[in-house]
Amino acid sequence: MKRDATTDPSGAGAPAGSVTRTTCAYCGVGCGILARRGPDGTPTVAGDPDHPANFGRLCAKGAALAETLSLDDRLLEPRIAGRPAGWDEALDLVARRFSETIAEHGPDAVAFYVSGQLLTEDYYVANKLMKGFVGSANIDTNSRLCMASAVAGHKRAFGTDTVPGTYEDFELADLVVLVGSNLAWCHPVLHQRLMAAKAARPEMTVVVVDPRRTATTDAADVHLAIRPGSDVALFAGLLAFLAETGAVDRGFVEGHTAGFREALTAARAVGLAGAAAATGIAEAELARFYALVARTARTVTAFSMGVNQAEDGTDRVNAILNVHLATGRIGRPGATAFSITGQPNAMGGREVGGLANQLAAHGEFDDPEDRARLARFWGTDRLAERPGPKAVDLFRAVEDGRIRALLIMATNPAVSMPDADRVKAAIAACPFVVVADVTAETDTADGADVLLPALGWGEKDGTVTNSERRISRQRAFLPAPGAARPDWWILAEIGRRMGFPGFDWDGPAAIFREHAALTEALNAGRRDLRLGGLADLDRAGYDGLEPVRWPVPAGTREGADRMFADGRAFTPDRRFRFVPTVPIPRRAEPGLVLATGRVRDHWHTMTRTGKSARLSQHIAEPYCEIHPRDAALRAIPAAGLVEIATEYGSAVVRALVTPRVPAGSVFVPMHWTGRSSSRGRIDAVVAPRVDPVSGQPALKATVADVRAFAVAWYGFAVTPARPDLAGFDYAASARAGEGWRIEMAGKILPSDVASLASACLAWQDGAGTLHAVSDPGGGRHGFLAVTADGRVGGAMWIARDPVAVSRRFAVEALGAPAADVAALLAGRPGAAVADGGALVCSCLGVGAGTIAAAVRGGCRDVAAVTARTGAGGNCGSCRSEIRRIVDDASTEIPA
Incomplete structure (x- = not known):
């Protein structure tokens, strides 16, 4: 995907044709990636065969990283109250407002909420600034939600x-x-x-x-x-x-x-x-x-x-x-x-004290020696002396006015936090909110007074730590777009402008050296997080740093493998501790138990994966897995819509009736936002209950009322322009090929369905021809927009029941020659053309129809299907779906 925005010459990226070894931006596995830039600057990615986490393997998300690097939705300059601004104006404002807030209300009136998407160096600066010099532990992270x-x-x-x-x-x-x-x-x-x-x-x-x-x-x-x-x-x-x-x-x-x-x-x-x-x-x-x-x-x-x-x-x-x-x-x-860690740098954040109840280098607030050593190392007399509020409590403090100035970096809590509507309202009501991110297109950014453009994956430079304690380098290979800057630089500039010493690093290598030296100063002989052997890395050594597991104590460059094999823990007596555990009673509440989670091809709130049409094909709208018994009791039809409601909020999603979820519970993915769906923000429904020890929210145990969401009509459309979801009782959009796809539904079908279709397709008279076919008695309508040069400019189908058209056929038709108008209006290829079906293998673009055809052609197991179609032959995460198709199709084939 070519990037053509004006770039900052100080971040030129790697030369065209070069290969950069870096690390994936997604989960805690920490896969190595080889990133290449073509002669025109277009990036491609492949797995790094020499990285010890993945040995060349990549999942569908990692393999599609190059498809997520466009600049079409990027935040490319600072904004104040919605208007463009320069960095000096924006940073001076942030520093002044933070300082004024501290002077008037005390340090606990300022807070940071950060992310496991940050690099360790970014995290270190954020923690040093807040706990070391602002003088409060009001810094927590979305890692609170996962680890x-x-x-x-x-x-x-x-x-x-x-x-x-x-x-x-x-x-x-x-x-x-x-x-x-x-x-x-x-x-x-x-x-x-x-x-x-x-x-x-x-x-x-x-x-x-x-x-x-x-x-x-x-x-x-x-x-x-x-x-x-x-x-x-x-x-x-x-x-x-x-x-x-x-x-x-x-x-x-x-x-x-x-x-x-x-x-x-x-x-x-x-x-x-x-x-x-x-x-x-x-x-x-x-x-x-x-x-x-x-x-x-x-x-x-x-x-x-x-x-x-x-x-x-x-x-x-x-x-x-x-x-x-x-x-x-x-x-x-x-x-x-x-x-198994959730985010790419959740562990790196923990190493530098990213959680509100930690100090840097695994230091403890209740250990006077830790506090004294850290204060001496940082040269501060303002070190926070007690833990800060954990994520749920932090936003409660924003809501009730105890926190009056808030910085949010690289995360979208208005979607991902439990009781998300309340969190979004708290952010909107906060007197001063700063959001540093790669995009302004988030539900959280809507509440910001100041937006600061941050570098994204491929543009920033630093380290991450994966689930096995392995530190790997993320290296920049793309030029810095517009005025975007590294997160560490943004934080350091705020610290300097607030008058604090110790924020004058010349790059991430210097920050890493300081972090590594601190682990040795704080932990030598006391804990296992030690990086003293890396504390003297010069710029070249940092640039060439190979993946290494901590601890790496002073005097060595070699990391450790397993921990605790010597039978010694890091408790005061060096003995491991058993902890008595007592099951909590089950709640006797009416309703179904709601669990939230992830899907295969999307990540968090889709600010990255939502930019890839390929990744959006597998699952394109929010859904609810519900057991057939529970669906029948509630008259919820397959592929119908369901409303999920609690005292905290409600969501409307598609029903997936399946025995794969147990009776009495439902599962809904957490990825959809107010921009990608009209009512799919499922964390608005989730209760803000937390573990009393860790403060982690119970995102998989909310009892909810689940009922059919009755509508009079359903619709599906493909269109070149991003659709407006406003006005629909239900809508969800996703990228599709060269355009967009949208699922929609409404309680009342307008009498003029052609006008509805024209509005949805942004169709104007004179732009070509709008074909239509209708069966008013059956409640079915089809519309096909053909451009003046004979190409498909959009299509829409309306029905009383969930629209039965081939989504993949419709998506692939967008922008293609409108050769068979009848087939296009029907929403299915003609008999002479095979329907690839819903996408199963994102890596190679193989659909369910192709796999079923392979089974009918003699493939009787997954290996045979892979050999014939390629499906399942790359990342392998679709093999269980292939197996189900094989089993289902095989039952239709005579022995």
Whole structure:
């Protein structure tokens, strides 16, 4: 995708034809990427075969990164109250307003809300500015929404926030238990590594613990479909079973741990029978799983958002860690607990104190020595002395006026926070709001007084840390567009203009050296986060830094592999801690349990993936997975619309009626915003309940009223211009080829449907021909706009029921010659043309129709389909969908 905006000559990017080694912008796997710039500046990406996280593999999102780099929606200059401004004017205003707010209301009246999308160097400067010199800990991060419970659980058990294992452990294990993790969709490359290991060693067993059937469960040997919220009971029962069957490593427990007796007492109160009752899994099936764990020394238990995003998320983490401590399976090859990080730099943010309850370099507020050392290192007498409010409480403080000046960087809390309508209103009412981002096209930016243009992926330079503690470089290969600047530079300039010393770095290498030196000054002999061996890197050494796992203590450039294999934790007595965990009672509330999460091809609030038409083809609108029984009880038809409501808000999404979600619960993705859908912001519905230890919101456990959303008509359209969603009772838009697609519905069908179509297609008389076909009795209407040069300029279909046209056919027709008007009006290719069907394989553009045709042509398994069509042959995250198509199509073929 060519970029043609005016660029800042100080950020020229890599030369045309060169290759830049960098790191992916998405999940915590941290894949290496080779970015190339063509002779005309057009970028392409490929997996880096030498990067130890992915060895050349990429998922669909990573492979499509080059498609997300256009400048059409970029923020390219500072704006004040909506008007363009220069950097000096904007930064002087921000510094003055922050300083005035502090002088009048105190340092706690200013706050930062930042993001795991920031680089470590950006995060470091933000933390130093707020905690070190503003003098408040009012800085939290969207990592609070994904990893805070893992952090709290690690610290309770280990005395430090440390992931003990490595990705190699997934490949060395004989048993891998995935808990609350749809690895195949959310961390596809790590899933590929696991599946490759299983293919090489078929005796390996993969167990998935998840209430839903997902792409990950489809590839597993065992699926434990536990009731939502019963994770603590599951692992408490397992701990009791291990003790009763003699599977506890008594030597390890007695020599290296504390608190086992108390934890076991709590676990025995649950036991096998209690775990079966809580999880809904039969005792016999549960006992088989427990026995499998007991006899398998090389066991990895990996967990993600399904564990963390809960009111008892920290206890869930510790219930898992208790099992590994009881068996001594911690930090050993193929035997460890493993937290799978959500964002590309959630761990890097934790390293520099990005969370409100942390100090930099894993320092602790309640440790006077940490505070004193940090204050001396930074040369400040203003260091914050107590933790700040965690994310939900931070925005409550914005709402009630305790926080009066707010800086938000690289995140969209008006969409992603629970009780999102209340958060959006709080931002809008705050006296002074600054948003630094790559785009002004977010729901959060709508409430900003000042917008500051930040560099995006491919333009910025720094480091990120992945789920296995591996630090990798993100390197710039694109020129800086317009007036956009690095996040660290924006923060440093604010600090300098507020009169604070120590914000005069000449680039990210200098910031990294300071961060690395601080870890040694704060932690030598006390904690494992040590980067002293990298603290003397010059610019060339930083530019050439190879991926390395911390710790890297002074005197070496070599990183560590596994942690804790020596049996020593970082608690005061160096013993690991068992934590008694007690299941919380199930709530007896009317309604269905709403869980939110991710889909395969989109990321967060789609500011990046939404720019790729290819990624938008797989799932193009917000939806709700609902069990057939629950749908029938509520008269919700397949592909109809549902309204999901709580006391906090409501959303309207498409119904996907499926037994893959358990009765009594629904699943809705969290990606859709007020710009991509009329009412798809699902976090507006989510209750703002949090884990009492970690402060992480329970994004998977809101009880909601789910009902049919009755409409009189449904519509689907493709159009060259971005559609206006206003005026529709339901609408969702997505990029499609050279234009846009829009799903819509309304409670009242206008009497003049042609005018509705003309307005939706932005069609004007004289621009060509608007063909129409109608069946008023059946309630069906079709409209086709053909340009003066005979090309499809847009199309729209209206029906009383969900519109039954081939979306892919319509999308591919946009801008193409209008050769078969009848077929175009029907919304389906003629009999002589094969319909590729809904997209399944985003990497290679293969649809369900093509895959089904391959099955009818003799392909009887996924491997055969891949060999014939290519589908599933790249990132592999679509293989479970291919398998379902194979199974469904095969039942129609005579034996």
